[in-house]
Amino acid sequence: MVRVMFFIDGFNLYHAIDYKKRYHKYKWLNLQKLCECFTSKKEEIGTIKYFTAYSTWRPESMKRHQLYIKALRNVGIEPIFGKFKWKDKKCKLCGKIFTAHEEKRTDVNIAVNLFVDAMLDNYDKAIIVSADTDLIPAIYAVKSNFPPKNIGLVIPIGRGAEELKSIVDFHMRMKEKHLEVSQFEDTIDLGNDVFLERPKEWT
16 A cells, blocks of 8 residues: 655645635635545555644634634644744835735745655655645655655646646646535534534635
């Protein structure tokens, strides 16, 4: 049985779904089911790692995100957190400086975990869910140091990833049908009279 691990770039996936309004109903996404869409009966899914960060300055968004993390943990997904930092940016149109939040550490966290899990022989095949080209050095590092490991890519819906596609061993494209069949139930029963409800904004 081929051992498969998934490394999911949470923001890359979220923004792909958020980009089109008709995909918003798929945000209540069961990543365990989603990963099963991209594996065969000869493969065994091990750990699914979900890389993300809380937008602490947006309380309602953070509340939904925390709820979603509870839902993911309930099906065995392992969240790994980065953080947001304030960063000064320059407007390309007017030249003024403004301050914005920038997510940090996700690509580094994915890179470190991809390499360490290869070193510990935790997988035969690693599948990255992202279209972020910042992950290219990490993929090269694993392929150079652990040639027997297969590195694959699932490209989030609507994204392009030509450069990434050229260096991985295989790639697959996420389609709407994958999102549709990978939804959590509207109400998740955690036991002991504890329930999680799909946020109304995600319906």
